[in-house]
Amino acid sequence: MALSKSHPQHKRRQRSNIIIGALLLGFVGLVFAITVVKMSNGAMLEAFDHSYRISVTPEQND
């Protein structure tokens, strides 16, 4: 016997699944945010893309 969509059990399971999904998404977001904070250590992040980076380019005195 199939579990119809209108069955209260179906609704309860759906609610649980949504909560678990939201928790997992929240956890992924939190880990991402922690990683960004830890890596930047309070400073701006600067990606390395094989081009000159202003922060590591020595100042040129004229």
Added chain:
Amino acid sequence: MTDASLNAGSYNIPNQTEFDDYFALLKPRVMSLVVFTASVGMLAAPVGVHPIIAFASILFIAIGAGASGALNMWWDADIDAVMKRTAGRPIPNGKVSPHEARNLGLWLSVFSVGMLAITANFLSAGLLAFTIFFYAVIYTMWLKRWTPQNIVIGGAAGAFPPMIGWVAATGGISVEAVLMFLLIFMWTPPHFWALALFMNEDYSKAGVPMLTVTNGKKSTRLHILVYTLLLAPIAISLSFTQLGGPLYFCASLALNLWFLFGAFKLFARDETIASDENYKLERKFFFFSLVYLFMHFLALLCEAFVDFAFFSWPVVI
């Protein structure tokens, strides 16, 4: 075989476990107290913490506290089933099986300790691991069924969160963290013994050797008074640390005088009158003990954000 046929056998089960049942295993009310005291420990620390790191650390401390709650419910399911206060918990009412509670507790313990180590530091994660071990093994499995001093020693588990919050921020243990620990540690016995005075029947029925069961109510009332007397200097001494100040001092002085007055009234109370009045005063004292702890930590939080020292305040500890 389809999903529908897999489900067919189970959807008629009346006690189908829901998310709320698993959440109830984590003792949400205890978790809220842990969140509050750990937050104060962290925010009152003299080191700035990035908001995301602070939020994540508090979250993992709370999950660790919840994990120990689940392990406590797993081990104490037999006691919970007998006691009126706890009979509605997820295991006694058949919503969650004991092994599910045990597994949830164990996995959340590993998860919370590991994540706190990554988010904050190893010392705070180590303290969280010790707190979970202390509550689940030392208190729940050993002390609770063995000695009337169970909540005196076991109170340490509830006293660790502000220290963990402090360590997560500063990376070390200092006198302020120890005093916050001692404040909750010494507060726990009068708080739980007041509860035991009007829930004595429950504990007696479950065979838990609470002080009211083993030594009687008169002795318990004396113990409450003694511990309240010992608590007052510890609570007030926080005023003279970096954490305290005039606001905390005034609040602590007033709260301790009130608490001591209540403890003395409980001590002087006749048991027959207390029973006739359905332990009205004992219930009031129990409720006030919650206000007492909350107000102390709230005052510490206020001191951390507002400088109330309009004159030179002595910091001697």
